[in-house]
Every structure is written in structure tokens, then in C-alpha cells.
Amino acid sequence: MTDQTRDIHGVRVLVFNAQGDKLVGERDANIFLSAIWEHEATLAVIPVSRLGDDFLDLRTRIAGEVIQKFVNYQVRLVILGDISAWTSTSKALRDFVYETNRGGSLWFVNDLPELDQKLSAAG
Template sequence: MRCFDGAPLSYAESMPDTISDIHALRVLVCDPAGEILAREQDANTFIGAAWEHQAALIAIPVTRLTDDFFRLSTRLAGEVTQKFVNYNLRLAIVGDISRWLADSKALCDFVYEANNGQSIWFVADFAELERRLSQQAA
């Protein structure tokens, strides 16, 4: 993946959260091994970091989310995504969510609808995120 400034964006397992400009959009790329988003209130940590770095989009790896995020009956995904929308921050959930999609038609519908919008995206990897941002910038 290449950042807007041409510098490669690598994503090692032990890297800290980083800021990248991808196609003229400031993105907070979260470390896969960082603090888990387990409750709606935990979103505040991510939102605060985004504001601190003036990021418009936060890319959170699936490793930072609990199974409850993908069980819509817990309402965690809805509460968290609504919080990001309320604060005018875009959110990309990055990684393979196929095991949760296989168990829930409601989650499939949620992901489909989210991916058709501009605020919340579920992407398989950072290359897909870059492609989507590239298409949007064009």
C-alpha cells in the first residue's frame, strides 16, 4: 500500500498506532495489538486519538474488536458506529470477518449497507481501504 505522499504504509503486528495520509485523507491506522474495543465507551479512546492527530478516518483491525461487536444482538456495533458518525469521523474495520458473516444474515446486511455509504466501511485489508479511498478521491 502506498500513502498519499508516496511512502510505503507497512502494517507489522507490533507497530504502534500511526497516522498516514492516504489519497489526501488523514487516517489513524490502529495497531492490531492495542487496546480492545469491548464497550461503547471504549470508542472514546479511538475518537480522542483521531482528534489528537486530526484524522478524518480511523482504521481499526478486527483484532481490536470483541466477538460481541459482530453479534448485532449486543448492540455494540450499532452504538460504536453511531458514535463515530455523530462525531463526524469515518471508520474502517479492517480484516477478515467471514466467520461472523457466516453466522448472521443480519450482520451481512449491516456490512452491505455500511459499505454502500461513506462513513463506515468493512474492508478485507489495507490494500482494499486504499483502493476505496482512491476511487473516492477520483
């Protein structure tokens, strides 16, 4: 399966395939950003399976560096999938997810229908 471009509530979205290069650090963000620009998308959906092992460990600062890069290039980011295994063991991550889901630059969603709902409400 390949990456898919969709228009959801007037937003051009690039949904990355569950398999492929991992988003391990800030440098890896360039691979994803290049694909986003190629597809003229403004919102990227990256499945949890594409995240490096330490991405959701906030102590590594990897997530913060990657997210900042997306923000700097004005690309909204969505992490797609169940992250309850991580949030159940980290209050800091649970709080981070809660706060970012209230904003507009980064969302954590379980599935594409949830993303559809969020974009509908934001539009």
C-alpha cells in the same frame, strides 16, 4: 508496533495497531476518538483483533452504539480484517456489511490495499 498516521488520497487516516485496548462498548470508543483527534485524522482504521467478542453480534447493539458515536463526531470508521467467520453465520451482519460498504461512514475491508481502492474511488 504503534498506531500509524497516513495520508491516503487526501484523507488523514489513523491506522490502529492490531494489539491494544479492545473496542468493547460505547465508552471504549472514547479511547479511539481521543487518539484520532490527537493525530488530527478524519478516518480511523481499527483491526478486527481490537474488537470485543460481541462487537459483531448485531443483537448486542454494541456496533450500532459505537458507530453512531463515530458518526456524531464526524469520524469515518473502517474495520480492517477478515470477518467471514461472522458473516458466514449471520445474514443480518452480511446485509449490514453490504449496506455500510455502499455508504461513506463505515466500511469493512480485508486489507489496506482495499481501503486505498475505496478511498481512490470515493475521491
